[in-house]
Amino acid sequence: MYGDPALAKLTDRIADGGVVILSGAGLSTESGIPDYRGETGRRRRAEPMTYQTFIGSVAARRRYWARSHLGWRHVARAAPNAGHRAVTELQRRGLISGIITQNVDGLHQAAGAQDVIELHGSLDRVTCLACGRRSSRALLDQRLREANPRWDAQDAAINPDGDAVLADDQVEAFHLVDCRDCGGVLKPDVIFFGENVPRPRVEECYALTERAGTLLILGSSLTVMSGYRFVRHAAEHAVPVAIVNQGSTRGDAHAVLTLDTPLGSTLTALTALTARTSAIDP
Numbered sequence: 001m002y003g004d005p006a007l008a009k010l011t012d013r014i015a016d017g018g019v020v021i022l023s024g025a026g027l028s029t030e031s032g033i034p035d036y037r038g039e040t041g042r043r044r045r046a047e048p049m050t051y052q053t054f055i056g057s058v059a060a061r062r063r064y065w066a067r068s069h070l071g072w073r074h075v076a077r078a079a080p081n082a083g084h085r086a087v088t089e090l091q092r093r094g095l096i097s098g099i100i101t102q103n104v105d106g107l108h109q110a111a112g113a114q115d116v117i118e119l120h121g122s123l124d125r126v127t128c129l130a131c132g133r134r135s136s137r138a139l140l141d142q143r144l145r146e147a148n149p150r151w152d153a154q155d156a157a158i159n160p161d162g163d164a165v166l167a168d169d170q171v172e173a174f175h176l177v178d179c180r181d182c183g184g185v186l187k188p189d190v191i192f193f194g195e196n197v198p199r200p201r202v203e204e205c206y207a208l209t210e211r212a213g214t215l216l217i218l219g220s221s222l223t224v225m226s227g228y229r230f231v232r233h234a235a236e237h238a239v240p241v242a243i244v245n246q247g248s249t250r251g252d253a254h255a256v257l258t259l260d261t262p263l264g265s266t267l268t269a270l271t272a273l274t275a276r277t278s279a280i281d282p
């Protein structure tokens with residue numbers, strides 16, 4: 001892989017600095033968290049919860065929280081992988097001017113990255129739809145365990161986004177809890193499908209993108225417009241786009257460089273190569 005000309009070109013770009021990262025689910029698959037689409041580009045698992053469905057009925061919320069109660073433990077146990085660590089290392093060396101992630105797993109931060117913009121929020125927090133108060137997921141987890149002392153659903157398959165697969169009768173036996181302050185409906189502090197990213201967060205990402213030396217996409221099919229719009233924005237502002245992703249992406253036509261290789265090993269090699277480049281060429 002070290003002899004790969006695309007990797008050499010990407011190394012030169014990274015070594016120039018001013019890199020803005022846009023990461024997606026593919027960066028966390030090596031940590032054991034499944035992505036949505038995989039290399040084929042087809043969505044492989046159950047439909048994710050939409051905002052409209054979630055607020056539409058208590059049954060839908062019970063289903064969400066029952067599944068997520070199990071799925072979150074899986075996400076909470078996941079550890080950052082070589083790809084996350086490489087991003088942190090590049091940031092430490094001053095080569096990165098922004099990290100935007102579409103992931104809700106907190107793994108960039110767990111690997112020590114600073115100032116990460118969580119475009120779609122984080123599963124680590126919970127928000128009340130009535131009073132707006134945010135609280136920790138760990139606290140909710142504790143409350144849900146207390147409300148469901150005998151609720152035990154083993155061997156649930158884990159879907160993306162901290163979702164687990166459960167039978168209907170398991171879901172029906174699950175007790176929800178409400179906001180401790182106002183009794184309102186609790187929602188994970190993530191952007192569901194059908195919901196918009198808050199405008200100031202989007203503007204901040206646009207501003208970072210415009211000023212970038214390179215916009216580097218890591219592990220995203222860019223199927224979701226929420227991430228893809230930054231690729232379009234970069235292209236409109238003549239900011240070069242580079243993509244490391246196994247499988248094609250919607251952004252490929254805008255990219256000056258694409259690498260169809262696994263992220264952990266690619267980013268590790270890139271980090272080693274940029275260290276060498278900066279040593280030779282101070």
Ligand SMILES: NC(=O)c1ccc[n+]([C@@H]2O[C@H](COP(=O)([O-])OP(=O)(O)OC[C@H]3O[C@@H](n4cnc5c(N)ncnc54)[C@H](O)[C@@H]3O)[C@@H](O)[C@H]2O)c1
Pocket residue numbers: 023024025026027028029030033034035036037038039040041102103104105106120160161219220221222223224227244245246247248261262263264
């Ligand atoms: N970890 C998470 O937090 C998580 C997981 C699933 C989904 N989501 C959410 O769902 C949406 C999914 O969109 P997306 O574009 O991020 O994901 P996606 O599933 O649409 O695309 C992921 C891409 O990464 C590639 N990939 C997977 N493993 C890889 C690896 N090891 N090396 C290189 N490439 C690899 C896949 O082939 C695929 O093309 C996001 O908005 C995100 O909020 C988050």
Ligand SMILES: [Zn+2]
Pocket residue numbers: 128129130131132133179180181182183184
């Ligand atoms: Zn409340």
